[in-house]
Amino acid sequence: MENYQKKVMRSVFTVKQKSFITPHYIRVVFEVTNEQLDLLANVKPGSNNKIYISPKGMNLIYFTNKESSVLPELLPVMRTYTTRSIDFEKKELSIDFVAHGDNGPASAWAQKAEAGDILGIAMKESIRDLVPQANEFLLIGDATALPVMGSILEQLPKDVHVKAVLEVHGKKDRINFTSQANVSIDWVYNKHPEKGSELAKFIKRVLLPDTKTKRFAFVAAEYSTVKTLRSYFKEEKGWDKSEFTASAYWKAGKSESESVTERREEKQD
Missing domain, CATH: 2.40.30.10 (Translation factors)
Structure with a gap:
């Protein structure tokens, strides 16, 4: 105890x-x-x-x-x-x-x-890094993920390359993050995230990190987006499970307590 x-x-x-x-x-x-x-x-x-x-x-x-x-x-x-x-x-x-x-x-x-x-x-208590060591990172998240994205960027060392695709309500909701890493951010705008997101479609048009590099993708967004992207990395692109993590922070139309079981089961698939 x-x-x-x-x-x-x-x-x-x-x-x-x-x-x-x-x-x-x-x-x-x-x-x-x-x-x-x-x-x-x-x-x-x-x-x-x-x-x-x-x-x-x-x-x-x-x-x-x-x-x-x-x-x-x-x-x-x-x-x-x-x-x-x-x-x-x-x-x-x-x-x-x-x-x-x-x-x-x-x-x-x-x-x-x-x-x-x-x-x-x-x-x-946790002293574990938010993401594993890698040369190239792909960060994907909606507005609910901005706090963890900011923390990841602040903690990454220099000489690593980061591509971030982040969804917010509009241009005025863009945030200036601090990082030693070489960071490029694409902003996706969505005034009604509860009605659906174009984030997964956007990612499928992004050039992914090459297999020759040590790569890692971090995904945090709404349930449907996360489910689609988990399948995309795992099934379509053949990424190893050690090369990405995907977490559903919320589910449209349901409260956190109502969706917790579904979100947990999706992550275990």
Whole structure:
């Protein structure tokens, strides 16, 4: 049990500031206490976390487990997000949210968040790199994947080549990423991602990294796009399973809890 506690941390964080870094992209910066600094010591930016949103009008987070006896109406809503960055000097933790109105509890929370508000966050310790070593990378993602894409680009060394194809709402939602790597980004615009995406079709017109290089593709997007691209790399192009990873971050028309089984099964195919 002691070993498990060292690998997982759960804590309540307080909002320090919030900003719209693009018209459809919100960055929420949380204060980090000295105690939380110790908990975050081995958390990798870009790794997944679980956020806990308290019921409306309640300023308390109940972290649940199998033994919980909390009334259902007091339980928080839980969603999976990405730890965008951790600044140990400034004592800040940042999480980015796609802003799409009240269509989803996390988006609704982020758009209304103010300094002093709280959010429960659970993270696993991880020192593993987000992607394996390679000479050429192909990064493919929709708006929900921008935080992890940003973290990957920041962590890649110089002398590697990166082709990124990223889907956002429009031109004003393009983000300037920082990277030592040689990066080229193609932006795909989609005002209604819940109605379908052209991302997979776009990728099929892209010149893929040559087999002579050590290559790796990282795919993170909506379920249908990920399923299509997984088949494309595996079946049509014959890529080895060690040369790519594909994760469905969401499924159109379904909440995270409703689609979790389907998304997990698709990844195991």
